[in-house]
Amino acid sequence: MVYFLYIVLAAIVVFLSIKLAKYVDWLDKSTNISGAFIGGVMLAAVTSLPELFTSISATLFLHQNELVLGNILGSNLFNFAVIGLSLVVFIKSVYSAGLKKVHLLSLGMMIAMYVFVALDVFLDVWPKIGWFSLSSPIILALYIAYLFLTPKKEEAEENASDEVTLSLKQIIIRFVICAVLLVAASIAITYVSDWMARELGLGMTFAGALLLGVATSLPETASTLSLCKRKNYNAAFGNILGSNVFNCTILVIADLLSFTSGATDVYTFNVSSQLLIILGGAVAALFAAMLGIFAIRRDGRIFKRISAGTVGVCAVAAYIIFTALSLVL
Numbered sequence: 029m030v031y032f033l034y035i036v037l038a039a040i041v042v043f044l045s046i047k048l049a050k051y052v053d054w055l056d057k058s059t060n061i062s063g064a065f066i067g068g069v070m071l072a073a074v075t076s077l078p079e080l081f082t083s084i085s086a087t088l089f090l091h092q093n094e095l096v097l098g099n100i101l102g103s104n105l106f107n108f109a110v111i112g113l114s115l116v117v118f119i120k121s122v123y124s125a126g127l128k129k130v131h132l133l134s135l136g137m138m139i140a141m142y143v144f145v146a147l148d149v150f151l152d153v154w155p156k157i158g159w160f161s162l163s164s165p166i167i168l169a170l171y172i173a174y175l176f177l178t179p180k181k182e183e184a185e186e187n188a189s190d191e192v193t194l195s196l197k198q199i200i201i202r203f204v205i206c207a208v209l210l211v212a213a214s215i216a217i218t219y220v221s222d223w224m225a226r227e228l229g230l231g232m233t234f235a236g237a238l239l240l241g242v243a244t245s246l247p248e249t250a251s252t253l254s255l256c257k258r259k260n261y262n263a264a265f266g267n268i269l270g271s272n273v274f275n276c277t278i279l280v281i282a283d284l285l286s287f288t289s290g291a292t293d294v295y296t297f298n299v300s301s302q303l304l305i306i307l308g309g310a311v312a313a314l315f316a317a318m319l320g321i322f323a324i325r326r327d328g329r330i331f332k333r334i335s336a337g338t339v340g341v342c343a344v345a346a347y348i349i350f351t352a353l354s355l356v357l
Contacts, residue, residue, distance in 0.1 A: 030220060030223050030224050030227060031224070033216075033220050034217065034220050034221070034224060037213050037216055037217040037220060038217070038246055040209075040213045041078065041210065041213050041214070041217070041246045041250075042246050042249075042250045044206045044209055044210045044213065045210070045246060045248075045249070045250035045251045045254075046250045046251065046254050047202070047206045048074060048203065048206050048207065048210070048251055050254065051199050051202055051203040051206070052203070052251070052255075052263065052267075053254075053255060053258055053260055053263065054194065054199050055196075055199055055200075055203070058196050058199065069175065069178055069266075069270055072266065072267050072268075072269075072270030072271040072273070072274050073270075073274055074203075074207045074210070076248075076271045076274040076275055076278070077207065077210055077211050077214060078210065078211075078213075078214030078217070078246075079099060079100060079103050079214075079275050079278050080214075080278050080281070081211055081214045081215050082095075082099055082214055082215070082217065082221075083095075083096045083099055083100065083278050083279075083281065083282045084281065084282070084285065085215055085219070086099070086282075087282045087285045087286055087294075088285055093282065093286055093293060093294050093296070095221075096278075096279065096282045096294050097149075097279070097294060097295060097296050097301050097304075098300055098301070098304070100275045100276065100278055100279055101145075101301065101304035101305065101308055102304060102350075103248075103271075103272075103275055104138075104272045104275055104276075104304075104308050105304055105307060105308050105311070105346060105347050105350060106249075106347055107248050107249075107268045107271055107272055108268070108272070108308070108311045108312070108315070108343045108346065108347070109343050109344045109346065109347035110248060110249045110252055110253070110268060111252060111264070111265065111268040111269075111315075111340075111343065112311075112339065112340040112341070112342070112343025112344045113340065113343075113344055114252060114253060114256045114264065114340070115336045115337065115339060115340030115343075116336075116337060116340040116341065116344075117256075118256050118261075119333055119336055119337055119340070121259065127261060127262060127265060127319060127322055128179075128262055129319070129323055130178060130179055130266075131262075131265050131266065131269055131319055132316060132319050132320070132323075133174065133177055133178065134174070134178075134266070134269035134270060134272075134273055135269060135312050135313075135315055135316040135319070136316065137170050137171070137173070137174045137273050138269065138272050138273050138276065138312050139309060139312050139313065139316070140170055141167050141170055141171075141273070141276040142276075142305060142308060142309040142312065143309075144163040144166050144167055145163060145167075145276070145279065145295060145305060146305045146309070147163060148161050148162075148163040148295035149295050149296070149297050149301055149302070149305060150297070150302075159283075159286055160283055160284065161283055161294070161295055163279075163295065164279065164280040164283045164284070165280070167276055167277060167279065167280055168277060168280045171273060171274070171276070171277045174273055248267060248268055248271050251264075251267055252264045252267050252268050255267065269315075272312075279294055279295070282294045283295075299353075299354065300350075300354050303350050303353055303354060304350065307346045307347075307349065307350050308346075310346065311342065311343050311346050314339045314342055314343070315339060315343070317335075317339075318335050318336060318339040321335045322335075
């Protein structure tokens with residue numbers, strides 16, 4: 029029964045995410061807002077709602093804070109694998125997509141956030157203000173800076189493959205409805221994942237990374253692949269990278285709520301959390317290097333294909349390595 033519920037909820041999340049991607053692509057065509065901002069901030073925030081509400085539920089109601097770190101960092105690593113797979117699948121066209129330098133901003137912020145998460149996880153002496161880690165306000169400040177620095181205006185984005193058939197008002201209304209339904213499905217899947225973890229006897233951080241991390245990353249997966257299919261690569265990259273940056277700020281909210289009775293530390297030290305931090309930070313650095321190559325070698329078609337393919341394979345391999353090692357260690 030629990031497995032059937034998990035599959036049904038996952039299917040609902042995928043369906044709603046595909047719809048959201050469609051409406052975001054239409055917003056990109058109907059307004060002068062940049063695709064990087066629409067994907068990196070607007071769509072990223074919406075597709076990260078599952079991570080937000082599952083983390084709040086895990087902290088406030090289930091008192092399983094170890095689920096939070098696994099959920100967030102596991103989702104980030106899975107998201108990297110998704111965009112890595114997209115690089116491989118769409119390699120013939122992605123190199124010429126004109127990926128914006130703003131994605132380097134996202135990756136830079138993300139790497140900085142990983143550093144402060146690592147400091148709390150690896151250092152016993154890392155300072156806290158009561159129960160609140162010093163890393164949390166720093167991560168929040170980095171996200172606010174990210175919002176201010178992300179370009180808001182149109183930057184000659186790719187055209188979507190289909191025509192807009194709704195008015196701007198209709199697009200916004202349907203976007204909001206899908207977002208609300210996505211939140212409801214996300215809260216439900218938190219409880220189902222906790223149920224499955226107990227039945228399977230999985231560690232909570234690993235369960236958060238495997239069950240919650242995958243389930244709550246389905247919106248990013250479906251919307252990103254849909255946007256890539258429409259050749260709107262900037263919105264697709266912005267969605268994944270922006271979602272990962274937003275996900276890190278969810279740790280701040282979970283940390284703030286961890287004062288409740290029975291709750292434990294959000295920044296938990298175990299094998300799974302160590303693997304997620306190391307692999308996630310390494311993959312983020314690889315993507316930054318790839319985008320740097322794209323910016324420098326504007327006409328190096330073969331070189332771009334090689335770098336995109338290599339990084340794509342490494343991103344997928346990182347998630348497979350994490351899953352394999354977590355099961356063995």
